[in-house]
Amino acid sequence: xxxxxxxxxxxxxxxxxxxxxxxxxxxxxxxxxxxxxxxxxxxxxxxxxxxxxxxxxxxxxxxxxxxxxxxxxxxxxxxxxxxxxxxxxxxxxxxxxxxxxxxxxxxxxxxxxxxxxxxxxxxxxxxxxxxxxxxxxxxxxxxxxxxxxxxxxxxxxxxxxxxxxxxxxxxxxxxxxxxxxxxxxxxxxxxxxxxxxxxxxxxxxxxxxxxxxxxxxxxxxx
Amino acid sequence: xxxxxxxxxxxxxxxxxxxxxxxxxxxxxxxxxxxxxxxxxxxxxxxxxxxxxxxxxxxxxxxxxxxxxxxxxxxxxxxxxxxxxxxxxxxxxxxxxxxxxxxxxxxxxxxxxxxxxxxxxxxxxxxxxxxxxxxxxxxxxxxxxxxxxxxxxxxxxxxxxxxxxxxxxxxxxxxxxxxxxxxxxxxxxxxxxxxxxxxxxxxxxxxxxxxxxxxxxxxxxxxxxxxxxxxxxxxxxxxxxxxxxxxxxx
Amino acid sequence: xxxxxxxxxxxxxxxxxxxxxxxxxxxxxxxxxxxxxxxxxxxxxxxxxxxxxxxxxxxxxxxxxxxxxxxxxxxxx
Numbered sequence: 001x002x003x004x005x006x007x008x009x010x011x012x013x014x015x016x017x018x019x020x021x022x023x024x025x026x027x028x029x030x031x032x033x034x035x036x037x038x039x040x041x042x043x044x045x046x047x048x049x050x051x052x053x054x055x056x057x058x059x060x061x062x063x064x065x066x067x068x069x070x071x072x073x074x075x076x077x078x079x080x081x082x083x084x085x086x087x088x089x090x091x092x093x094x095x096x097x098x099x100x101x102x103x104x105x106x107x108x109x110x111x112x113x114x115x116x117x118x119x120x121x122x123x124x125x126x127x128x129x130x131x132x133x134x135x136x137x138x139x140x141x142x143x144x145x146x147x148x149x150x151x152x153x154x155x156x157x158x159x160x161x162x163x164x165x166x167x168x169x170x171x172x173x174x175x176x177x178x179x180x181x182x183x184x185x186x187x188x189x190x191x192x193x194x195x196x197x198x199x200x201x202x203x204x205x206x207x208x209x210x211x212x213x214x215x216x217x218x219x220x221x222x
Numbered sequence: 223x224x225x226x227x228x229x230x231x232x233x234x235x236x237x238x239x240x241x242x243x244x245x246x247x248x249x250x251x252x253x254x255x256x257x258x259x260x261x262x263x264x265x266x267x268x269x270x271x272x273x274x275x276x277x278x279x280x281x282x283x284x285x286x287x288x289x290x291x292x293x294x295x296x297x298x299x300x301x302x303x304x305x306x307x308x309x310x311x312x313x314x315x316x317x318x319x320x321x322x323x324x325x326x327x328x329x330x331x332x333x334x335x336x337x338x339x340x341x342x343x344x345x346x347x348x349x350x351x352x353x354x355x356x357x358x359x360x361x362x363x364x365x366x367x368x369x370x371x372x373x374x375x376x377x378x379x380x381x382x383x384x385x386x387x388x389x390x391x392x393x394x395x396x397x398x399x400x401x402x403x404x405x406x407x408x409x410x411x412x413x414x415x416x417x418x419x420x421x422x423x424x425x426x427x428x429x430x431x432x433x434x435x436x437x438x439x440x441x442x443x444x445x446x447x448x449x450x451x452x453x454x455x456x457x458x459x460x461x462x463x464x465x466x467x468x469x470x471x472x
Numbered sequence: 473x474x475x476x477x478x479x480x481x482x483x484x485x486x487x488x489x490x491x492x493x494x495x496x497x498x499x500x501x502x503x504x505x506x507x508x509x510x511x512x513x514x515x516x517x518x519x520x521x522x523x524x525x526x527x528x529x530x531x532x533x534x535x536x537x538x539x540x541x542x543x544x545x546x547x548x549x
Contacts, residue, residue: 145388152385
């Protein structure tokens with residue numbers, strides 16, 4: 001079972017490696033969105049520090065969302081998805097592999113770059129570490145729920161906007177606990193509770209979302 | 223035996239005339255309950271000692287909020303049935319319910335804002351209930367947008383069903399996370415529904431208004447379901463017979 | 473009953489705008505939804521009936537042509 005998931009992950013990583021521009025553009029989008037906010041609200045450090053966790057987390061949600069349509073689209077167009085669905089392995093497991101690959105390609109870089117953006121907002125070192133950690137823990141949920149949305153909108157016209165409409169409301173808990181963890185670490189009240197809840201969401205999303213996404217893929221492939 | 227009887231109505235050909243016979247009854251019940259509820263709410267119930275006459279907004283607000291949540295659950299129920307048993311009617315019912323659910327979510331938001339202005343001094347407050355209601359509204363819009371974007375009705379039904387099920391699992395998580403966020407960021411404020419001691423007559427008024435909205439929701443979604451059935455089954459013999467019969471009658 | 477007059481009822485103890493704004497919008501959108509749904513249902517029925525009538529006319533014409541053109545085969549059918 002692990003071998004199946006591993007081979008899907010390895011395959012998707014290889015494909016992503018061959019076309020690195022996709023991952024870069026998502027990262028630059030993330031940096032760009034976060035850099036727009038100081039221009040909008042003014043450069044006062046106090047205000048920026050207060051806004052930073054929310055702004056960076058919202059930026060991460062939007063960046064993840066932009067990378068979602070590519071999750072299945074190429075495999076759908078060149079017929080690889082149909083072949084995956086015909087293999088004797090449960091489609092949910094294969095989708096889990098693709099979800100993990102998406103996390104490695106999109107969530108992990110976002111988590112690595114988030115502290116850099118935090119510096120621009122003058123966050124203290126503790127908060128920077130928490131920002132990276134909470135993004136890392138929360139991102140699998142984003143990939144998991146995103147996989148459902150990506151599978152549902154596969155091959156539809158106007159799929160990108162539709163995808164955001166479907167997926168963003170479901171991202172709210174991750175945003176609340178993720179940004180809350182950073183807030184709590186700034187306030188010094190301890191971010192443990194937030195992180196536990198974030199981890200619980202991630203476990204739940206990885207356990208259930210791939211099966212829902214697999215069902216949606218079967219509908220799209222019919 | 224009874225279930226076999228019920229199962230018969232799962233066929234659109236049998237459901238269509240049954241729904242047509244039931245619709246006037248639900249309209250009647252909606253009017254009756256609405257009249258009782260409004261009479262109790264506007265004439266019998268006394269003014270609230272804290273909120274004065276302004277509290278009377280709850281008579282429409284609470285019913286609409288209940289219905290918006292309830293209809294999403296009903297929608298997810300039909301969606302699950304449709305996915306599990308592959309019945310055509312379930313998907314039609316789910317897509318017939320969605321616009322009415324969105325409408326009630328909108329009414330709930332609107333009346334909540336009109337209650338908030340005199341009570342909180344602001345049209346919009348990031349209160350846990352209002353915020354979750356807003357996202358429920360977005361969930362409805364997402365469902366409607368997804369099912370409208372897919373041309374093949376079978377695929378639209380099934381994709382909508384997966385989305386409705388994902389949504390119904392997420393609604394409690396969203397609600398509790400928003401509630402948690404709310405308690406962290408601001409102190410408790412006056413709640414829209416939690417009056418310390420709500421008089422029995424107020425409760426009855428609220429209940430009858432909510433019942434009226436329930437009956438209304440059934441009537442309107444049955445009408446919408448009939449439209450969907452006609453359109454999707456237009457090549458079936460019974461629809462052809464129905465249409466020619468109506469044309470000959472005029 | 474605790475309203476002394478109609479204007480008292482409409483004023484709702486200074487909250488008239490909010491109470492009637494809420495009740496009014498509720499009534500408005502519910503009536504609007506009813507109207508739109510009924511109109512749509514009627515339109516669907518009329519459109520389908522028209523389409524069906526057109527299809528039946530076409531069928532009848534085709535049958536008539538077939539009968540006059542090849543009488544032997546038409547009888548066998």
